[in-house]
Amino acid sequence: MNEQGNSRGAVLEARNLVKEYRVGSAFGGGRTVFALSGVDLAVKPGETLAVVGESGCGKSTLARCxxxxxxxxxxxxxxxxxxAQALLSSDAGRFRRAVQIVFQDPYASLNPRRTIGQSIGDGLRLHKLCARSERRARVGELLSRVGLSDDHxxxxxxxxxxxxRQRVAxxxxxxVSPRLIVCDEPVSALDVSVQAQIINLLNDLQxxxxxxxxxxxxxxxxxRHISDRIAVMYLGQIVEIGDAAALGQTLVHPYSRALFSASPEIGRDRALARAKPLEGDVPSPLDPPSGCRFHTRCPFAQERCTTEMPSLRQVAGREVRCHRAEEMAGTQLAA
Incomplete structure (x- = not known):
């Protein structure tokens, strides 16, 4: 496992990242979707940072940003x-080569009218990474790396x-020999046996x-199995981020505890067995709660939580966004 990430030596960082969308404004007025609200993270070379959270918390928006x-x-x-925005304006090729993405649905992300060789070769052609006469052989090498043959x-x-198809993606x-790949739900649409193959492939490539x-x-x-660090997102914000190996012993945020305890595999861990279950629905990003965004579902919320947004700060060896973080860390459930 790598050391806990910070901006020093990071290949990619997000600093106070905010993304808002205007909806329903075609005829005037409209409302704002608060998709990301001040996200900070850093990814070091060679590490795996996982991002988890309920649907609608902003994970895919973060991936696209x-x-x-x-x-x-x-x-x-x-x-x-x-x-990145300056690079995309002045030297887009540098950024596009360094940062790639693998989408959830490989069929939707591949052009159905182009062959596998053409789809993979596009990056080689656009970035002028090899001569045209060498491109087919290079595509064959790439297919071999992901467990496919020249026949494809x-x-x-x-x-x-x-x-x-996901191997092709x-x-x-x-x-283009990227330094970082964002994997947005890369195995969720696959059978369990195929999921294991893709995960093993990603580990080997890393x-x-x-x-x-x-x-x-x-x-x-x-x-928890494949990552070096895990970031837990809730309604557009990271509420806890830290070492994956410590999960079950140092989970601090009430949302993190409830989220992981709800997993059939993880919920059996004694360290999470007594975590408060999640109740209610995630509030709409069109109208997020004031103060701590989790306070409407948090069994430990106090008056301060309803009016004052907590900052992300170091507690118990990880970063936590909770007014009662020190108190929660002091009441860790025994393993």
């Missing part, structure tokens, strides 16, 4: 300390299984190339 697919409303994404080069996405991301991952998933047992 980190990869430059969406421009943040405010705040910054930094690649080696350089602002001239096939189309519909001729492959879901697991094979990974090969396409690897084609060992071979040192690529870093931001791994977004609903599978909490999976991310």
């Amino acid at each position: 980190l990869t430059g697919l969406h421009e943040p409303t405010s705040g910054h994404v930094l690649l080696d300390g350089a602002d 080069i001239d096939r189309y996405p519909h001729e492959l299984s879901g697991g094979q 990974i090969a396409r991301a690897l084609a 060992e071979q190339s040192g690529v870093a991952y931001v791994f977004i998933s609903h599978n909490l047992a999976l991310v």
Whole structure:
């Protein structure tokens, strides 16, 4: 496991990242969706940072902001300390080569009218990474790295299984030798046996190339197994981030405890057996609660929680966004 991340030596950082969307404004007026509200994180070379949380908490929006697919409303994404938006304006190729993304649905992310060889070769062509005469051989090498053969080069996405398509998507991301790949729910649409194959593949590729991952998933047992650090998101904010190996002993935020205890695999851990279950629904990002955004569902909320937003601060060896973090850390459930 790597050391707990900070901005020193990070390949990619998010600093006070905010993303808001205007909806229903075609005829005037409209409302604002507060998708991300001040997200800070840093990813070091060769590490896996997992991002977890309920649906609608902002995970996929974060993925798209980190990869430059969406421009943040405010705040910054930094690649080696350089602002991503500035790079995308002046040297887009540098950023696109360094940061790639693998989407949840490999069929939707592959052009059905282009062969596998064309889809993977596009990155090689656009970034001028090899001569045209060498491109087919290079695509074959990439397919071999992800466990596929040259026979797949001239096939189309519909001729492959879901697991094979996801391997192609990974090969396409690897084609430009990125330093970081954002994996947005990369195995959730696959059978369990295929999921294991893809995860093993990602681990092997990381060992071979040192690529870093931001791994977004609903599978909490999976991310606890594969990640170096885990960031827990709730309604557009990170509420806890720390070492994955310590989960079950140092979970502090009430939302983190309830979220992980709800997992069938993790909930059997004695350290989480008595965690308060989540009740109610996630509030709408159109109208997030004042103060701590979790206070409407938190069994430990106090008056201060309803009016004052807590900051993300170091408690018990991890960063926690909770007014009662020190008190919660002092009442850790025994393992």
